Amino acid sequence: MELRDKIGKQGATGGTWNYRCNICGETRNGSYTRVKAHLLQILGEGVAICKKVTKSQKLEMLTLLEEWEKRKKPGASREVPLPSQCQSGIAIESSSKKGKSNLSPIAKSFNMNVMAQLDEEIARMFYTGGLPFNLTRNPRYQRAFTFTATHDIGGYVPPGYNKLRTSLLLQEKNNVEKLLQPIKPTWQEKRVTIVCDGWSDPTRKPLINFMATFGNGPMFLKAVNCFGEVKDKFFIANLMKEVIDEVGHQNVVQIITNNAANCKGAGEIIESMYPHIY
Template structure:
């Protein structure tokens, strides 16, 4: 331990441990590992750098001892001053936050599968004998290739019928986005599709059908069934 004097009062400062660390745990620098359990468990025999108390237990007891957390089967450290305790808490919080961010980034990378690198657009251009006119200049071949692969993955991953690609509504949606770039646009969510937008479309269809229903009263109608 290191000691400094502030206005005549001695304040204990944390020091780096000597010996085995508690793996990559943030507060491991404030205890000294004396012995590691031979059975491969997480228990250690360690001593506190502040009060020299010897404890047998896992890192959770190190954390409870240093951060003065009750109910963890270990006595709190009485030698850690009120000035040092917030520093230890901040050190622990920052380390755990950083570790969580690293784990989150790892999960995101694991969840995302990169797109195929091969492009068929350049080959199509050669087959059609394109000389690089205004159409090629107005579209980014690279971005178009990415957009095609993202659309294809949407079909494959969601089990969508390939017939959707021939739907005039799908084409109209795509053409509208191409002609009207909307910064920050996010497609409608699951809940909006099945509630608000569905209700609006139902109302619109009923309005379109109303003139036909009005004729039923004057001309009648036939109901056919295939059995």
């Protein structure tokens, strides 16, 4: 059933089509989105809905729309086999299909075929995800796989995108704050030097980080995203004041920063507010 007829195009070249709805008989103009909104009675698309379309007609159109959306989706990308899967002597799948494996007894005893495929899976993750190779130098990288290999955790699924950026991140933050909590009371006795400097993160966002140094070593306090801000002496002085108040002005001896003009000006403002801090 043809639900609408094209009756002309606006403009000599380009432009949208005029169409007549075969259900209500009204003439409209617009693209596929507006035609769909009119026939399926979708509000908020800038076109009046068809008031004469029946439920059965809407159901028929929705079925056709779903079929078209399925056909429009590109087919699943072809899985590229791993190097070991192309070598019958190493691949797990190929060795299982053959009655006799080409692996030596030593290779079998150490599961070398499984290890080779795991290496390739990890390498493929780095290549397809654009991960820096320096990640392998992180001790946690080795520790994670060692923990997995030495524990029976069949069915384990690694944390996904949302869990990593929400609950696990908050859990780690709370854990670090808990570990640092016993150190902060010592600031009253040993006093603190606040160090701040500007830098850029991997996405080139301008940041100003603050650290506290004292007898037990440095402690990271916070990093402030300064994107879109005018980093004059007043802005920087305000950030310094916030950190001083968090640490406790009575615990701060001095602030160390670079010798840029805006930082020097911010330092003078802080000295006028807290005469004991230099």
